[in-house]
Amino acid sequence: VRIGRLVELEVEDPSQVGEMCEKLLANPLIEDYEIDLIES
Amino acid sequence: VKFGVIRFPGSCDEVDALLACRRYGEAELLWHHEPDLRGVDTVVVPGGFSYGDYLRPGAIARFSPVMEAVAEFAREGGRVLGICNGFQVLCEAGLLPGALLPNVELRFICRQVEVIVDNPGTPFTRACVRGERLSIPMKHTTGRYYAPDAQLDAMEAAGQVVLRYAPGSTDNGSSRDIAGITNERGNVMGLMPHPEHAVDPFTGSTDGGRLFASLAGVPAPEPVAA
Numbered sequence: 453v454r455i456g457r458l459v460e461l462e463v464e465d466p467s468q469v470g471e472m473c474e475k476l477l478a479n480p481l482i483e484d485y486e487i488d489l490i491e492s
Numbered sequence: 493v494k495f496g497v498i499r500f501p502g503s504c505d506e507v508d509a510l511l512a513c514r515r516y517g518e519a520e521l522l523w524h525h526e527p528d529l530r531g532v533d534t535v536v537v538p539g540g541f542s543y544g545d546y547l548r549p550g551a552i553a554r555f556s557p558v559m560e561a562v563a564e565f566a567r568e569g570g571r572v573l574g575i576c577n578g579f580q581v582l583c584e585a586g587l588l589p590g591a592l593l594p595n596v597e598l599r600f601i602c603r604q605v606e607v608i609v610d611n612p613g614t615p616f617t618r619a620c621v622r623g624e625r626l627s628i629p630m631k632h633t634t635g636r637y638y639a640p641d642a643q644l645d646a647m648e649a650a651g652q653v654v655l656r657y658a659p660g661s662t663d664n665g666s667s668r669d670i671a672g673i674t675n676e677r678g679n680v681m682g683l684m685p686h687p688e689h690a691v692d693p694f695t696g697s698t699d700g701g702r703l704f705a706s707l708a709g710v711p712a713p714e715p716v717a718a
Contacts, residue, residue, distance in 0.1 A: 481590070481638075482591045482593055
């Protein structure tokens with residue numbers, strides 16, 4: 453198992469997070485990701 | 493031929509690449525922040541750690557102004573050679589298929605390796621012959637080439653696998669021993685080993701010069717006698 457990374461972001465509009473994962477935060481060809489939304 | 497070698501913050505092999513290119517043609521550095529390729533006809537994306545590579549190798553560089561210009565240049569058929577980190581950048585940018593994973597042993601590997609020319613019919617390898625062995629160094633932690641099997645089959649059928657590590661030459665775990673590939677059109681190539689570090693007889697091998705000579709359309713260097 454290779455441990456990846458945990459990225460914490462404060463965002464105004466959580467609807468963009470999926471696209472951020474697809475385009476930058478993960479490379480979907482070689483990495484999986486999960487999004488946990490925490491309301492503050 | 494006029495080569496342009498990109499310099500990102502964190503690049504480290506751009507000067508060697510520049511000097512290698514200058515053995516075979518004109519060459520100048522291109523700054524990452526300029527979306528202008530200054531009329532060059534071949535782009536080299538060099539090795540190093542672009543923007544620190546903290547997130548994932550090549551992940552940030554693909555969004556740089558110069559890479560937008562490189563993507564457009566490649567779409568128009570311009571020749572682009574990515575070496576090591578440059579290969580990672582081109583994969584992240586979607587200009588090459590697949591991705592580079594950490595070496596299977598998770599360790600940095602630095603050694604002279606032999607790669608076998610699988611396809612001498614590209615602009616990058618036309619000074620080579622099929623089956624020829626090139627002795628060039630590799631030095632990377634994230635160089636295990638990966639693509640899904642169906643894609644690898646299609647790439648092999650289309651001649652996109654250009655270089656493979658000779659048996660026993662590396663243990664980075666690359667799929668099908670792949671060391672270098674092109675895109676479907678054949679105008680963009682990436683490889684993990686460093687041909688720019690093998691152009692002067694002083695280093696023991698000039699085999700890397702064959703790739704630069706291919707691009708420049710000039711005679712390849714004579715091999716260094718063993």
